[in-house]
Amino acid sequence: MKIIDTPEQNHLKIAMAQIAPVWLNKSATVDRIKEYIIKAAKDNCELVVFGEALLPGYPFWVSMTNGAQFDSKVQKEIHAHYVKNSVQIEAGELDDICALAKQHKIAIYLGLMERAKNRGGHSIYCSLAYIDNQGKIKSVHRKLQPTYEERLTWAPGDGNGLQVH
Template identity: 55%
Template sequence: MTTNSSTLHLALAQISPVWLNKKATTEKIIDTINNAGKEQAELIVFGEGVLPGYPHWLAYTNGAGWNLDTNKTLHAHYCNNAVCIEDGDLDEICSTLKSHSMSCYLGIIERPKDRGGHSLYASLVFINSDGEIKSVHRKLQPTYDERLTWSPGDGHGLQVHKLKQFTVGGLNCWENWMPLPRASLYAQGENLHIAVWPGSEHNTKDITRFIARESRSFVVSVSSVMTTKDFPEDTPFLNDILKNAPTQLSNGGSAIAGPDGEFLLEPIINKEGIIYKTIDFKSVYKERQNFDPVGHYSRPDVTQLHVNRERQSTVVFKDSK
C-alpha cells in the first residue's frame, strides 16, 4: 500500500454476479478482493446490486403482470438470496477486506430486519479498511420496473467517509441524476464520488464527466457485466427469461473522471475483470479555485437544502423498564 497520503490506489471490480446466487457471488467477490489485495488496492468498488444481481427478469417476463406465478416465484428466489446484514451475510467479506487493509463500496440487494425482513432494497454499503460497515445507503427511488421488486429507501445513508486525504461518498445508479442527493454529499465535503451501476456504457459515458465537472471532484463509475451465459441453470423460469433476453444485458462501462471533468479512464466495455488506477488528491484544490458548488460559489442565504437522515421504520417501540 502506498504511503503517500495524497494518492489512492483504486480497484474497479467490473464483474458479473453468479446471478441470484448469494453464496456463489459472495465467494466471487471475496476472490476479487483477494486479487485486488495482491495489487495493493486501497479502495475497491463493485457495481449496483452485484450481490446477488440485478433483477433483469422484470423486463423480459411480463414483470408487471398481476399475480403471475412467474413473478412471485422469481421474487421469492430473489428474497432468499438477498443480503441480511444483521444475520452476518457480509461478515466474511468484511474480514477479507480487513486482512488487506482495503476499503470497499459494495452494491447489494438488502433484506433488512428493521423493515420487517421481507422487502428488498438496492443498497450501497461502505466498509472501511478495518472491516467495519460504516454506512448502508438504500436507494432513494428505484427506477421504473425496479419498483416492482425493490422498495424506496431513505436518507440515512447519505454520508461521506474520510479515506486518506479524500472524502468519499456514493450513490446508486440513476440516483446520480438527482441533484439534491448529490448536493447533500458535496456539502459534507465529498471530493471522491462513487457512482455504481448495473451497467452499461450508456449510463456512465456522460454522467461520470458531468458530475466531476459540476462537483470539481473525482468520479468513479463502476458497472457490472452480464450475459445470458451468466444465468445459472437452476434459475426459476430460466427458459422464459432467455426467450426474450438479449445475449448482452450489461456491457460494463466502468470509468473515472478527474475534477476537471475529463476522463482519466474512459469507459471499459465488454471486459470482465479488475481495473486499477491511482488518483492524486492534489488536483482537487486546483479545480476548486474557480468553482465550488457548496463553498465560495454557493448562496445559502438564497437557497438551502434540508436533509432527513433518520433511518425510517414503520414502528417505534417504547418498552417499559
Template identity: 55%
Template sequence: MTLEIVRPQSPLTPREEDAVTVALAQIAPAWLKREDTIDRMAAAIMQAADEGAQLVAFGEGLLPGYPFWVEKTGGAVFESDLQKEWYAHYLNQGVDIERGDLVPLQELAKAKGLALSFGMMERANDRGGHTLYASMAYIDAGGEIRAVHRKLQPTYEERLVWGPGDGHGLRVHELGAFTAGALNCWENWMPLARAALYGQGEDLHVASWPGGPQNTESLTPVLAREGRSYALSVSGVLDPKTIDLNLPGADKLCEGDSLFARGGSCIAGPDGQWLIPPVNDREALLVATLDHAEVRRERQNFDPVGHYSRPDVLQLRVNRERQSTVRFED
C-alpha cells in the first residue's frame, strides 16, 4: 500500500528546535479484521517514517473498524439475532492490550522512533472483557503505551455497541517542543473535555473521527483558534465494496455505492487558518511540519488557561481514576 502524499500549499520553515513533523494516515481498515488492519496501519507508519514523521495519527475506531452496520441494519431492534451476531464478531475482533495485540505497533514505533495516536475498539479486561470501548491509544517513540483514553460518551447509535469511558486517559504528552493531547469524535464538542487538556499545556490537538468532512470542516478551525494550538483532525475512509461478504448480513449492508466514511482529514494552525484543508473521498497521508513559534505568537493575546483565565472564578475538577464495578481489599 502506497498512499498519496498531501502537503501544505504554503509549508512552514521553522527553526529546528521548534519543528515537529506529523502525518495523518487517512486509510481504510480491513473492516472488522484486527490483524489485517494492523498490517495496513503498519504500512502507513512505514511510509510516514520515510517522510520524517515524528507523530502518526489514525481515525476513530480504525482498529478494527467503526460499527457502520448499526445504523444500516436496524441496530436498535431488541433481541435481534443479527445484531447479536454482529456484536459477537465485533467483540471477538476487539483489541486486548493485555494479550499483546498492540505489540506489533509498539515495536514499529520504537524501531522508527515515532509516536502513534490511533482509535481502537478496546476489549477491556478490567471491566470484564465483554464490552468494547472506543479508545484512543498513545504510543511514544520508545514503544511504550502512555495513555489509553476511553471515549467519555458514545454518540447516538454508538451507545448500542460501546460502553461509556472515564477520565483516566485525559493526559498530554511531550512531542518535541509541543505538548500533544487527543479526543475522540464528538468529545471534541465537549468544552470541559477540551479544557482538561488545555489545563495540562496542550498546544497540539489530535481530533479523531470515523470519517466525514461534515465533522471536520467546521470544527477543526474552531479547535485551533480556541486552543491557540495546532488542530489535527484525522479520519478514515470505507467503501462498502471492500467489505467482506462473509460478515453477517453483509450482502444487504453493501448495497449502494456511497462511501460509509469519506475522510475529511485536515490540519488548522493556531490562528484558525488551514494548513491543509479537508481531504475527501480517498486514502491519503497528510504530512506537515509544524512550527511551535506560531503557537507562541497566537498566545500573545489569548491563552485559555494562562493570562486569559480566571481560576479564582472558574475551575474544572477532573476525575482521572480508572472506573471499575468492583474493588478488592485483601
C-alpha cells in the first residue's frame, strides 16, 4: 500500500491499496479489504482507493480458457461461481466496509463486481463504489464499456453513477 501525504492545507492523505483479491472468494476478499482500510486509518489517511475488479477478482479465465465457447459446461460453472461471488449492494454486502469507514472516518473507493438487484440480479457490472467517511455509499459507477473479453462477463453500464466527490 502506498501512502501519499502532502503537508499543505486542503489536501487529502490517501492510500492506494494495490492488493490482490482472494480470487473469486468474496468473503475472504472483504476481510483483506477491511485489513487494508484499518492499515490506512492507522496511517491517518482520509481516503483509501482500491483497484478495478478487486472484489472478487478480474475474470482472467475468459481469455485463457476459450471463454466464448458456446454452451460450454466449464464456462457456465465458472461464470456461475463468479456471479455467486459478486456483490449485491442492496443486500448489505458492503455493510462491514461501510461501518469501518464510519468508525475510522475514512472515505473509500472500491472496485467491485456488482450484481445489481434493481437490474434483475442477473448481469454483472464492473463498478466503482464510493463510500464517504460517514460510512454512506454515495455513488456506484458502472463501467460504461467493458473491453475485449470483459464483455463476456460484464454488462455495459450507464452514466447514472458518474459523480464528482
